[in-house]
Amino acid sequence: MSGDGLRLGMRRMIAVTDRPRIGVSACLLGERVRYDGRDKRDAWLVDVLGPEVEWVPVCPEVETGFGTPREPMELVRDADHGVVLMTTRLRPDLTATLREFAERRVDELAAMGLDGYVLKAGSPSCAIETTINAEHAETAEHTEKSLSASSASSAASALFVDKGPGLFAETLMRRLPDLAVVDEQQLADPDVRRRFVERVFARRCADKITR
């Protein structure tokens, strides 16, 4: 479906129902909440989808109280194989603080009746899937050296590089498993974009009729 066709389809659906309510990583709407004080404004979300929906912007890191600007953060696999959120330089463990916030905020979002959610790709808080690093780079380096030359590279990457959701995204997807969730990179694919739009508008219609 072309961009114009998608827009027309959304308007027709709006004529018979309320606007869908969609949670969104706040930086994607142009809010300057990133660690470096900048945003990640997404033109399609703001200019095309924006007028047809009701956004519920959330920045987990700012709402938790980490401030802007702030040290960048990363996810790390600890010695007990758990996932820890910490800053890249001073390295305080922020996992419990962010997780507590996420549980509280997802309670509020659930009560609002969201129809979908657009997350920021790559973020240790917001991503659907992002990199989980080794606990200490020097530990990985030492282990890599101690492995045999033939297996070192692949074994080290298997041990120390992993993937998983950001901490807020994990809570959101676990607590609201039926919610349509995408990130802005996935939405660059026209098929994903169309399916997401259809799903959130259909859910809004169904909620209105069955309420």
Ligand code: SF4
């Ligand atoms: S990715 Fe998430 S935590 Fe990071 S700035 Fe955007 S909304 Fe805030």
